[in-house]
Amino acid sequence: MKWIMHLVALSAVIAALTWWVGWWMVPVVAAAYGGWGARQRAAVLTAMIAGACAWGALLAYDAWVGPVGHLSQLFGTMFRMSGVTLVVLTVAYAALLAASAAALARGARRLMSPI
Amino acid sequence: MKEQAAVSAVIRRASQVATLLLSGAVLAGALYLGAVPLGRVPALGPFLDPAHGIWAVARTAELPREASLRIAGLRDSVEVRYDDRGVPHIFAQNEDDLMRAFGFVVARDRLFQMELQTRAVAGTLSELVGASALEADREARAQGLAWGAMRKWKAIPDTSEHFRLVTAYSGGVNAYLAQMTAADLPFEFRLLGAKPQAWKPEYTYYLLARMALTLAWNDEELRRAGVEALVGTRAADALFPVEAPIQEPIQPVAGRRAPRIARGVLPPPAPHDTARLAIAAGYQRVTESATLRALRGDGNGEVAVGSNNWAVAPSRAAAGRALLSGDPHLQLTLPSIWYEVHLQVPGVIDTYGVTIPGGPIVPIGFNRSMAWTATNTGADVLDYYRENVDDARHPTRYEIDGVWKPLELRIEAVRGRSGRVLRTDTIYHTHRGPMIRAGGMWLSRRWAALDVTDEGRFLWLASRAQSADEWMTVMGGYAAPAQNFLTADTLGHIAIRSTGHYPLRGGTERGDRIADGTKSASDWRGFWPLDRYPQAKDPAQGYLASNNQQPKDPLVDPAYLGSNWAPPFRAMRINRLLREDSAVTPDAMRRYHMDPTSELTDFFLPPMLDAVARAAAAGVADTAAIRGAALLREWDGRFTPENERAVLYDVMMEELQRRTWDELRGASNVRRAPTPFSTVLVQLMQDGDSPWWDDRSTRARESRDSVLVASIGAAYRRVAQRYGPPGPRWRWSAIRTATINHMLGLPGLGRSRIPMQSGRGTLNPSDGNGSFGASWRFVVQLSPDVHAWGTYPGGQSGNPVSVRYDDRLPSWSAGRLDTLRFPRSAADLKSPRATLTLHPER
Numbered sequence: 001m002k003w004i005m006h007l008v009a010l011s012a013v014i015a016a017l018t019w020w021v022g023w024w025m026v027p028v029v030a031a032a033y034g035g036w037g038a039r040q041r042a043a044v045l046t047a048m049i050a051g052a053c054a055w056g057a058l059l060a061y062d063a064w065v066g067p068v069g070h071l072s073q074l075f076g077t078m079f080r081m082s083g084v085t086l087v088v089l090t091v092a093y094a095a096l097l098a099a100s101a102a103a104l105a106r107g108a109r110r111l112m113s114p115i
Numbered sequence: 116m117k118e119q120a121a122v123s124a125v126i127r128r129a130s131q132v133a134t135l136l137l138s139g140a141v142l143a144g145a146l147y148l149g150a151v152p153l154g155r156v157p158a159l160g161p162f163l164d165p166a167h168g169i170w171a172v173a174r175t176a177e178l179p180r181e182a183s184l185r186i187a188g189l190r191d192s193v194e195v196r197y198d199d200r201g202v203p204h205i206f207a208q209n210e211d212d213l214m215r216a217f218g219f220v221v222a223r224d225r226l227f228q229m230e231l232q233t234r235a236v237a238g239t240l241s242e243l244v245g246a247s248a249l250e251a252d253r254e255a256r257a258q259g260l261a262w263g264a265m266r267k268w269k270a271i272p273d274t275s276e277h278f279r280l281v282t283a284y285s286g287g288v289n290a291y292l293a294q295m296t297a298a299d300l301p302f303e304f305r306l307l308g309a310k311p312q313a314w315k316p317e318y319t320y321y322l323l324a325r326m327a328l329t330l331a332w333n334d335e336e337l338r339r340a341g342v343e344a345l346v347g348t349r350a351a352d353a354l355f356p357v358e359a360p361i362q363e364p365i366q367p368v369a370g371r372r373a374p375r376i377a378r379g380v381l382p383p384p385a386p387h388d389t390a391r392l393a394i395a396a397g398y399q400r401v402t403e404s405a406t407l408r409a410l411r412g413d414g415n416g417e418v419a420v421g422s423n424n425w426a427v428a429p430s431r432a433a434a435g436r437a438l439l440s441g442d443p444h445l446q447l448t449l450p451s452i453w454y455e456v457h458l459q460v461p462g463v464i465d466t467y468g469v470t471i472p473g474g475p476i477v478p479i480g481f482n483r484s485m486a487w488t489a490t491n492t493g494a495d496v497l498d499y500y501r502e503n504v505d506d507a508r509h510p511t512r513y514e515i516d517g518v519w520k521p522l523e524l525r526i527e528a529v530r531g532r533s534g535r536v537l538r539t540d541t542i543y544h545t546h547r548g549p550m551i552r553a554g555g556m557w558l559s560r561r562w563a564a565l566d567v568t569d570e571g572r573f574l575w576l577a578s579r580a581q582s583a584d585e586w587m588t589v590m591g592g593y594a595a596p597a598q599n600f601l602t603a604d605t606l607g608h609i610a611i612r613s614t615g616h617y618p619l620r621g622g623t624e625r626g627d628r629i630a631d632g633t634k635s636a637s638d639w640r641g642f643w644p645l646d647r648y649p650q651a652k653d654p655a656q657g658y659l660a661s662n663n664q665q666p667k668d669p670l671v672d673p674a675y676l677g678s679n680w681a682p683p684f685r686a687m688r689i690n691r692l693l694r695e696d697s698a699v700t701p702d703a704m705r706r707y708h709m710d711p712t713s714e715l716t717d718f719f720l721p722p723m724l725d726a727v728a729r730a731a732a733a734g735v736a737d738t739a740a741i742r743g744a745a746l747l748r749e750w751d752g753r754f755t756p757e758n759e760r761a762v763l764y765d766v767m768m769e770e771l772q773r774r775t776w777d778e779l780r781g782a783s784n785v786r787r788a789p790t791p792f793s794t795v796l797v798q799l800m801q802d803g804d805s806p807w808w809d810d811r812s813t814r815a816r817e818s819r820d821s822v823l824v825a826s827i828g829a830a831y832r833r834v835a836q837r838y839g840p841p842g843p844r845w846r847w848s849a850i851r852t853a854t855i856n857h858m859l860g861l862p863g864l865g866r867s868r869i870p871m872q873s874g875r876g877t878l879n880p881s882d883g884n885g886s887f888g889a890s891w892r893f894v895v896q897l898s899p900d901v902h903a904w905g906t907y908p909g910g911q912s913g914n915p916v917s918v919r920y921d922d923r924l925p926s927w928s929a930g931r932l933d934t935l936r937f938p939r940s941a942a943d944l945k946s947p948r949a950t951l952t953l954h955p956e957r
Contacts, residue, residue, distance in 0.1 A: 023149065023164035027142060058165035066173030070916045077863030090163045090170070096145050103138030111131050 003042060007050055014054035014098065026051050026094050027101035034102030035109045044103045051098025052091045059090060155245075157308040161297075169305050171298035176917040178223075178949035186290035188215055188283065189955040195220055196947040198936045201911035201919040203951075204457040206941045210276075211283045213460050214475055216953050218287025221454055222314070225472035225913040227301040228450050229288070229318075230311050231858055232473060236321035236328075237261045238529060243309055244859070245532050254404055256527040257542055259549040260328060263565035264320035270567045277572040281316045284475035288314035302915055303859060309532075314473075319571060322473045327564035329445065330491045331596030331615075335627045335678055336499045337402045337553070341395035341788040346778050347385025354381070354779075354791040355679045357627065358669045360798045363683035363690065365599055365611060365666040366649040367656055372694070374687055375668065381799055383806040384778045395788075397554030420444050420887045421681060421880045422490035424601045425660035425689050425707075426609040428653060433698040437897040439603040440704045441479050441488030444880070445890040447855040449865055449921060451909030453891050457937065466578045467903065467937050469891050476574040479891065481903055484581045485604035486895035490661045492597035492613045495677035496563035498620070498639070500547055500632030504557050513545050513559075514633050520546070547638070559632055561639060563616045568594035583608040583652070590614055591645050599649075599661035605897045611659045612650035613666040617643040617676055627678045647672070658693040662686040662878075682794045684876035687714040701904060704894040707878060709930035711753040715876030718797045719768065723827055724748055726820040740824045743767070743831030746841060754874025756848030759841060765851075765875055767830035772796065774822050777811055793876070847874075853885040853928070855908055857915075864915045869908075869928050892932060904932035 010033055017025035030047040037043040062068050069083070076083035149160030162168050178197060191208040193216040198204065203220045207213035222229065234240045238255035240248035255261070271278045292311060304311060335355070342351040362375040423442040429435045445452055453469035456477070468480015479488045504510035505519065512519040523544040531537045543550045547561040573593040580586035583602040587610055590600060597615020602608075618639040620626055630637040649666035651659055663681035691714070692707055693699065727744035730736035743763055750760035772790055779788040799807055803819040810817045810825075817825075838844040848870045857864035871888065873881040881888050893905030908927040912919035926933060938944040 018164065019166040022167065023160040024146075027146065055163075055165050059170060062165055062170045062174050066176050067916045068170060068173045071170065071173045074863050074915060078861060086163075086169075090165060093145070093149075093159055093163050096141070097149070100138050100142035100145055104135065104142050107131055107135035107138055111128070111135060 003046065006037075007046055007053070010046060010050035011053040011057065014050055014094075015057050018054060018058060023097075026054070026097045030098035031101040031105040034105035037106070043106050044099055047102030048095045048099035051094040051096075055094035056091050059087065152308045157306060162305060162308075167297035169302070171300075172302045172305070172914060173916055175299055176912070176914050177919070178951075181950050183952045183954065184294060185954045185956045186215070186219065186287070186294065187956050188286045188290065189953060191955065193953045194941045195951040195953065196938075196941055196944045197949040197951075198944060199946075199948055200455070200933055200936075201922075201948060202455045202457060202936070204459070204936075204938060204941070204944055206459050208460065210280060210460055210463060213458055213464070214280045214283035215287035215290065217456065217458060217470075217475055218284040218289075218314070219291045219953065220287075220951070221456070221470070221472050222288040222291040224911055224919075225450055225454055226291070226311055227303040228858060228913050229314070229473040231303075232325055232471075233318045233321050236264065236325050238527065241529050241531050241537055242534075243307060243532070246537055249529055249531075249537050250404075252529045253527075253538060253540055256525075256529070256540065257549060257551055258328065259525075259542070259544075259565055260324040261321055262525065262549075263562075264324045265317055266565070266567050267323075267569060268317035268320045271569060271572075275572075277569065277575065278316075280575065281319050281475060281571065284319065285314050285316040288473075301913060303861075306861075319474050322471050323570055324564065326471065327562075327596045329596075330598075331494075331496055331562075331564050333493070333495045333497045333677065334402050334499070335495065336629045337395075337398035338789050339627060340391070340398050340554075340629070342779065344388045344391035344395045345384075345788055347382075347388075349382040350384050354776075354795055355627075355789075356795070357625065357675060357678045359665040359680040359683065360794045361683050361687075362668045362670075363664055363686045364649070364668045364671075365613060365659075365661040365664065365686075366651050366668075366671070367654045367659070368668050368671060369655070374683060375670075377798060378801065379798065380802050381795070381805055381807055394554035394556075401551060401553045421663055421685055421878075423660070423662050423685055423689060423708075423878055424488045424490050424599065425658060425693060425704075426601050426603040426611070427693060427699045427704075428609050428657040429607040431657040431693070431697050431699055432896075433700045434896065434898065437603040437605070437607050437609055438699060438701060438704055439481075439486040439488060439601065439609070439895045439897065440707070440893065441601075442708050442878070442892050443479065443488070443490065443890050444888055447853065447886055447888050447890065447908055448858050449855050449909050449915075450858065450913040451890065451907050453907050453909075454911060455905075455907075455935075459940075464579045465939075467935060468578070469907070474571070476571055477578045478574055479893075480578065481895045481897075481901055482578065482580075483605075483901060484897075485583055485586060485602055486897060486901070486903075487577065487586055487600060487602045488893070489598035489600050490663055492599050492615060492666060493663055493677060493681060494597045494613070494615060494617055495626040495675070496595060496597060496616065496618060498547075498561045498618070498626045499558045499629045500545075500561070500637060501629050502545060502550060502557045502559050502632040504543075507557075510543055510550075510557065513557075515545075516633070516635050522550075525549075545632070547632070558629065561618075563597075563618065563642075564595040566594060566616065568592070568616070570594060582606055583610040586610075587612055587614075587650075599663075599666060601659060601661060603895070603897050605899060605901070607897075608653055609659050610650070610652040611661060612648050613661075614648060617648070619643065620675070625675050625678075627675075643674075647674070649676075656694070658690075658699075660686060660689045660693065662689065679792070682715070682792045682876070684713060684715040684793075685878050685880070688712060688876075688878055701894045701896050701902070705892075705904065705930065705932050708889065708892050709872045710878045711755045711872050711874065713752070713754065713874055713876035715793060716752045716764065718793075718800065719771070720747060720750075720752065720764065722800060722819075723767065723823045726823040727827060729820060730824045736824055737828050739831040739835075740828035743827040746831075747827070754847060754851070754872060754877055756846070756870055756872055758847045759843070759845040761847045761874055762838070762845050762850050763827075763830055763834050766833050767827050768793075768875055770826035770829045770833075771822065774810055774817075774826055775799065775807060778807065851881060851885070853881060853888055853908070855924075856886060866921060866924060869924060871928055872930065889927070892927070893935070894932060901937060903935040903937065905935050906931065906933050 073083040238252035360377040427438040457467040468477035503514040525542040545559040594616040621636040662685040664683035665680040853869040873879040891907040895903040910919040
């Protein structure tokens with residue numbers, strides 16, 4: 001339950017800061033979370049899923065107010081690939097940013113702690 | 116034990132360090148991809164960002180139902196109401212505010228198009244799309260388009276009304292840029308990883324220069340040099356005549372009800388002149404550049420492009436009101452070249468029409484009193500001069516009347532996306548204009564479109580005119596590109612005038628040959644007086660039309676106006692339709708746009724059928740020719756979508772032209788010169804034994820009949836090979852389709868295989884690849900309450916995922932016209948699709 005709450009909160013923060021500031025807030029927030037939750041085993045996984053959820057939620061909002069399906073199909077045609085590839089790439093990129101930033105911060109924090 | 120713990124701690128620490136390094140490397144890689152574009156792949160971070168990146172294009176695809184903004188420079192509030200077709204109706208209290216709002220709303224829908232077109236003229240495309248545009252940029256700079264536009268802009272007094280209005284429009288574009296959020300950035304900018312540049316007032320003149328390049332770039336001198344080298348001067352004069360062999364002029368000839376067809380024998384071809392061919396090959400590189408081919412087609416221009424307009428006097432209109440129709444044909448792109456708009460300032464202007472995004476003018480449209488439209492005149496307003504310079508490689512002076520004069524130098528540095536200089540060119544100018552090096556010599560170019568004139572002002576003032584007469588008076592000073600402007604008004608008048616600056620030349624008075632640049636006597640001595648322009652008002656016949664044909668019969672005025680005129684088959688057709696209908700309705704005008712009949716067919720089909728019959732009777736016709744002729748005998752001569760014979764005729768005409776004009780191909784059988792228009796072929800058809808019929812690749816000597824028979828035989832074989840035996844696969848709708856590419860040629864953003872009713876010589880011509888066509892069709896009834904209908908191939912929005920991107924294509928393809936809403940006030944426009952209120956800044 002606690003983990004889910006962490007996940008939801010982290011996703012919300014990432015989504016909000018992406019919306020208000022920009023894409024680079026994903027690694028910033030994830031790094032902060034990774035440093036803060038260095039002792040949690042699932043910190044990196046949580047950050048990764050939160051990054052994906054945050055951008056997934058923003059995409060869902062985009063799809064609610066605009067023709068996201070049309071846009072992804074258009075990309076599919078332009079780059080000769082499946083229409084969903086760009087959607088997957090978007091979510092995966094957020095996950096990668098969040099996971100790597102969280103892992104770096106967590107690792108640094110643990111490295112600084114006494115042996 | 117202690118040692119074991121220590122070793123374990125070291126291992127754990129080493130593992131942590133390794134994890135740290137790995138995650139650091141992954142993050143660094145992800146951030147690098149996020150922040151730095153790789154080749155053509157944009158930086159992934161801002162690109163994929165679902166809040167501000169590419170996905171925002173979907174969120175901003177449609178206009179918000181209601182929006183209210185404050186923008187700099189406004190004096191009063193402006194209300195913009197978008198109707199159900201996405202057309203903005205702009206209601207302002209003064210002209211300055213109107214222009215500011217005009218710039219704002221056009222930028223809101225078409226920002227990337229404005230940027231791209233401006234850069235194409237400025238020669239800065241490479242900065243946007245990379246080095247692939249280098250040659251196009253160099254060509255634009257050598258043509259002097261931006262240089263000429265800047266001269267025009269600088270010559271406008273900054274105290275003038277027009278300067279103020281163009282500046283206000285520019286301010287409106289920049290106001291849009293200033294309030295734009297990251298989410299509003301157009302799709303194409305995101306793909307290119309670029310940002311829009313600030314808009315400058317002179318860019319309006321860049322766009323007018325672009326129109327001039329499309330419509331008034333006349334390099335017949337260079338093109339005919341290749342013909343002269345291949346077949347000699349006499350033959351070249353006959354193949355590309357100054358006087359069109361079939362005369363159906365724009366300015367009606369009193370008492371004449373049928374076209375005047377020239378009789379005469381074409382002089383035989385002379386042997387190839389190898390030395391001149393080498394020079395002509397250099398010219399060909401200039402005339403067939405990628406840019407020019409894209410703008411005017413690269414094949415048989417007669418088949419691909421052809422604008423029409425016509426007007427009917429009240430005496431021949433069913434409702435007793437003047438009618439006007441416009442049908443300009445251009446290269447088709449998405450977004451469309453046109454943007455529809457309604458501009459209103461009470462008591463000053465109330466105009467509806469199409470504008471070129473970036474140009475604060477309505478070149479084709481109507482107001483409460485009158486309507487106007489245009490076709491291209493195609494007059495010769497560009498001359499080349501062979502210059503004698505002091506140094507072939509790095510000239511500094513040129514000779515004129517025995518005196519050496521200094522050349523003006525213009526240094527042009529083309530930059531790439533990174534700002535690095537890709538190429539620096541020196542453009543040399545004589546007093547006539549920029550020079551090019553072609554065919555081993557220096558040629559200077561005098562082009563009316565580069566003269567210091569202000570077309571924008573004339574067009575703006577004309578759009579406020581209250582009658583056909585006033586419109587023509589206001590437009591008297593208009594220079595380029597020369598247009599056949601047609602007007603009609605609510606008083607019942609109709610009028611046409613081929614308006615533009617037509618040079619008075621020294622020497623032979625002809626501009627279709629390269630002139631001697633060493634003599635000042637070769638220079639232009641001024642321009643035609645206005646009363647000599649081809650024109651007519653309220654003619655007895657009760658209608659007027661223009662279709663790019665020679666505007667004035669040389670029997671009426673033999674003065675040189677140009678050469679190589681578009682064949683008048685479209686003119687003959689619309690004149691016939693208008694002659695035969697004494698009660699024309701707006702719906703009939705609409706139908707005429709898509710009329711499937713071609714007057715051209717009558718000149719070739721019956722002689723071909725007769726030739727095959729004679730050959731069959733003599734036992735010399737092959738089976739394919741006999742089959743083909745049998746099929747065409749069943750044809751009704753109409754290019755309708757369901758027709759299964761038109762394709763055979765079309766290919767037969769291709770074969771006929773290819774076989775007839777084989778002399779115009781070089782030894783390697785590669786096309787070395789343009790193909791003569793079909794009017795010349797009509798002339799040749801009268802001479803069955805002309806040496807032009809002879810196919811040089813055979814030992815036998817061919818005649819007209821044998822070429823006709825061979826052409827239909829070859830056509831039958833080609834069509835059967837490609838589409839199988841006669842049947843549904845021969846259906847014209849599957850073969851003649853339109854292709855509308857995106858401006859950048861991006862796949863998925865264009866539309867292809869759009870059915871269209873068009874054919875060779877019809878009022879709706881289109882070539883094989885279908886990338887040219889009707890760019891805007893409209894009909895106006897000049898009743899006390901003006902009624903209008905129109906459409907264009909595309910939509911108002913430049914956003915490719917907006918429903919307004921291409922929502923008009925189905926009606927355009929089917930030849931339907933939408934009712935154009937022309938409200939008298941904002942309150943009159945009920946249930947708008949969206950509203951935008953612009954307020955002054957506090």
